[in-house]
Amino acid sequence: MPEPLLEIKNLKVHFPTDDGLVKAVDGVNLTLYPGQTLGVVGESGSGKSVTWLTVMGLVTKKEAIIEGEILFRGQDLLKLPVDELRNIRGSKMGMVFQDPMSSLHPFFKVGDQIVEAIRAHQRMSKREAMDLAIDMLRRVGIPRPEERARQYPHEFSGGMRQRAMIAMALVLNPDVLIADEPTTALDVTVQAQILDLIDRLEQEFNAAVVIITHDLGVVAEHADDILVMYAGKPVEFGERRDIYYGAHHPYTWGLLQSIARLDEAERERLRPIRGLPPSLIFVPPGCAFHPRCPYAFDRCSKESPELIPENGHHASACFLPLADKERIFKEEVLQRS
Ligand SMILES: Nc1ncnc2c1ncn2[C@@H]1O[C@H](COP(=O)(O)OP(=O)(O)OP(=O)(O)O)[C@@H](O)[C@H]1O
Numbered sequence: 001m002p003e004p005l006l007e008i009k010n011l012k013v014h015f016p017t018d019d020g021l022v023k024a025v026d027g028v029n030l031t032l033y034p035g036q037t038l039g040v041v042g043e044s045g046s047g048k049s050v051t052w053l054t055v056m057g058l059v060t061k062k063e064a065i066i067e068g069e070i071l072f073r074g075q076d077l078l079k080l081p082v083d084e085l086r087n088i089r090g091s092k093m094g095m096v097f098q099d100p101m102s103s104l105h106p107f108f109k110v111g112d113q114i115v116e117a118i119r120a121h122q123r124m125s126k127r128e129a130m131d132l133a134i135d136m137l138r139r140v141g142i143p144r145p146e147e148r149a150r151q152y153p154h155e156f157s158g159g160m161r162q163r164a165m166i167a168m169a170l171v172l173n174p175d176v177l178i179a180d181e182p183t184t185a186l187d188v189t190v191q192a193q194i195l196d197l198i199d200r201l202e203q204e205f206n207a208a209v210v211i212i213t214h215d216l217g218v219v220a221e222h223a224d225d226i227l228v229m230y231a232g233k234p235v236e237f238g239e240r241r242d243i244y245y246g247a248h249h250p251y252t253w254g255l256l257q258s259i260a261r262l263d264e265a266e267r268e269r270l271r272p273i274r275g276l277p278p279s280l281i282f283v284p285p286g287c288a289f290h291p292r293c294p295y296a297f298d299r300c301s302k303e304s305p306e307l308i309p310e311n312g313h314h315a316s317a318c319f320l321p322l323a324d325k326e327r328i329f330k331e332e333v334l335q336r337s
């Protein structure tokens, strides 16, 4: 095994608000290796973005109570002074945000924004930086990049803006690329192109990639490993095949059954998980999923299940016996999805 790039240990991110403490992230553990693609999946509000914004240093101890460790090549990012963290964030880790319009500045030309990003971390003339920016725009598949570099974000289509964001995130050759819902706003063809692009860039740059999404279908072809989150906690972790061909957690089963299908005939089979995700201020006791779980029993509302490995590193946080999980997956989930 190579050295891990990133190790997250028991990360908790709680926001004090007027209504109470929002436990957005409540005990995340994971390890990321070079060249690995991790899919992070969960419904809206499960703590996906907050986890990775904290890794990037964009959620800080000023606004949240943060506990645990975030080790980047062995160094705890939560203990670093702000300027050192900023340096790592820009040059070693890049993030493509959920809403590209909010991270590309509307008043500045796309090329100039990439040049700024480069020059914040590398000594380089404006001219050299612009050459690099144009080359990067070309590599992410933007046609006529010299012209495009002189345009403003609103002159780009949604897909082109995503590409520009990816170019900006990759231009400093980061070790980790985090793509938060890289595709939600895009049509299916463009979605597929963006994900293929991320795949290709991962190989070209040997970066570790984190793809955050609410749709298990999005990462089906792209992730090596999948982390499923519910109410701020990981509830299942496994290799891609563990999840798609043998998921162990009832919440993951629900996500598998609600994968958005492409053709309309299939769409009828789409079944959402019953009920709604809980408030992160009043998280249900025991297993947070129990009010929505069709398989809940006595213990589930009283004790909180730990994420425990059952087959190698395939782990789930659910009290059902392994044999039951395997049987239910085969008889009920595979049949219907
Ligand atoms: N600054 C903040 N102050 C208070 N609560 C916050 C703050 N930022 C996020 N939250 C809350 O933390 C929870 C987790 O948010 P997060 O953005 O991580 O969800 P998500 O899984 O990324 O969802 P989505 O799929 O909608 O993007 C949400 O309930 C959100 O309202």
Ligand code: SF4
Residues within 6 Å of the ligand: 249, 250, 251, 287, 288, 289, 290, 291, 293, 294, 295, 296, 297, 300, 305, 317, 318, 319, 320
């Ligand atoms: S622990 Fe109980 S409530 Fe939670 S997922 Fe498993 S069966 Fe359902």
Ligand SMILES: [Mg+2]
Residues within 6 Å of the ligand: 048, 049, 050, 098, 180
């Ligand atoms: Mg999010």
